[in-house]
Amino acid sequence: MENSKAVSTLMVTDRSPRETGRDNVKFPYRKVVGALGLMNLMIATRPDISYVVGVVSRSLENPTAEDVSQVKIILRYQNDTENLGIVYCPDRNSSALEEFSDAHQGGDVDTRRSTTGSVCKYAGGTISWLSQ
Incomplete structure (x- = not known):
């Protein structure tokens, strides 16, 4: 995600209720969002991502393609704002x-x-x- 296009907003807000069936997603979702990833960043230095990390954390067990897309948006936002503090x-x-x-x-x-x-x-x- 280092060379991805930067985004200025953190979250897609127009979302419909989650389907009961889940996608079989090949993405290290738990690792990226969990304690060694975005959660650690949120707790230590980035209050601006607290809400959206909480939202994506709700689906750690079985993420959908939409959840993965949201995590990628957060990572792209991080690339765009890494010089802020x-x-x-x-x-x-x-x-x-x-x-x-x-x-x-x-x-x-x-x-x-x-x-x-x-x-x-x-x-x-x-x-x-x-x-x-």
Whole structure:
């Protein structure tokens, strides 16, 4: 995926409910998404991919071709944004702690479960994030 075309958006949002039958996909899905792949990247340095990694993690057991396509979009996004990072500005209201949160009620088209997320910032830079 190193030489793939870069993308500026992380996720395909127009998705229909998942079919009950699964595709037999030849892609190291669990390895790419799991603890040594995107999850590790999300936990350590990339709050911007937290939500979408949570979404693709729902199908670790038996991914479809659509799931694999979504993971490839994330990898292409990573190629496009590898030079971005978290920046802390000590002169930017450094005595204030900022917290933002949001929820998507019933957003999973398969299970109708909700997703919530929060970001905590200090000195203009993210110090903690969560999406579940």
